[in-house]
Amino acid sequence: MKKYNHTTYAILGILTTGCRSGYDIKQLIDRSLNHFWKISYGQIYPTLKTMVEDGLAEVQTSSQKGKPDRNEYFLTSKGVETLKSWLEEPIQQIPGERNEILLKLFFGRFQSKESTVSLLEEYKQQLENRYLTYVSIEQAISKSNEEDKDSFYWLITLDYGKRVTKAAIEWCISTLEQISDQEV
Amino acid sequence: MKKYNHTTYAILGILTTGCRSGYDIKQLIDRSLNHFWKISYGQIYPTLKTMVEDGLAEVQTSSQKGKPDRNEYFLTSKGVETLKSWLEEPIQQIPGERNEILLKLFFGRFQSKESTVSLLEEYKQQLENRYLTYVSIEQAISKSNEEDKDSFYWLITLDYGKRVTKAAIEWCISTLEQISDQEV
DNA sequence: TGAACCATGTAAGCAGTTACATGATTCA
């Protein structure tokens, strides 16, 4: 089985949800997977093209009144198989997140205490905003479709985001305390 | 002030620690910043070259007996200024970590319960190994140089890694429970 | 003998972002 990149697998998965066009795919990822996956049109359209060439999907162009033409993509059985076999594969390596804040902090000696503190406070603020976003998405899902089997997995990914973000916020608080306790 | 990429700032920072050669830089990053920053020789050597061209650093080639020639790099005052001004800059955007496990889980409907479980168990195992690595690095630092000012910032970055990893482990445990509680 | 360490570098290629190009409709 040929190997594809993550973008291909992500699109393969999205096409199972009823999304059909490149535009739809972008919308869905931005709205629902945004906390752990991002994508740009510069990836989507060329990937859809090669997917058709490789027989993972088929296109149908439909004209709409008042709107541009729409290319609708449908998974072939080969496409479904490719998705399933990727899902069964174990994860090779867990992500070693690159973190700019930690990099700056690592060179903290060269920074004034004030700018280290404001760096951390801004980071904390951004994390708190992110946390609140997760909570509101979570509430929206819980309200809407309770019996949906999809929403179970969706809530699990949000839970991950919440837990990790919360831990990072607590680290900010603890670090800010440690810095203010330092001898001047 | 000209903008440089993150790799340049990372190397600029590393050169303040007494590391001199491209080889040294790679060693230090692999050993000490590995949990939040990675780098390859394919980035290091070309970046050092452009840093010299831009007057951020100067080279000195030294011959050693029994070992290959060594190019040693020294920051110029322009280099130090560039580093400092980057450190003072606020962070534009916090990292939206791409997470393959969450992507697979998002399409969990297409997976058997067994393979979802083994996916999570393997992930948990990897996170636990990572956690233990952090703890052992932490102990090594605490023992060696207690009065060092650098080690304060170093320990802080490790604390971040520990907290976030622990939160992810707890998410794995909770998710595994939820999946086994699901009606069959 | 062969692995590991020391040491530097280039080239090919993949992944991803951003800017550009086009253009109709709807709504405030």
Add this chain to the structure above:
DNA sequence: TGAATCATGTAACTGCTTACATGGTTCA
């Protein structure tokens, strides 16, 4: 009138990884 939405696509560029190329020393 002008912003937002719908809709597709390309080109240039940045960043990064991996493979390749070279070659001496040290240690088990």
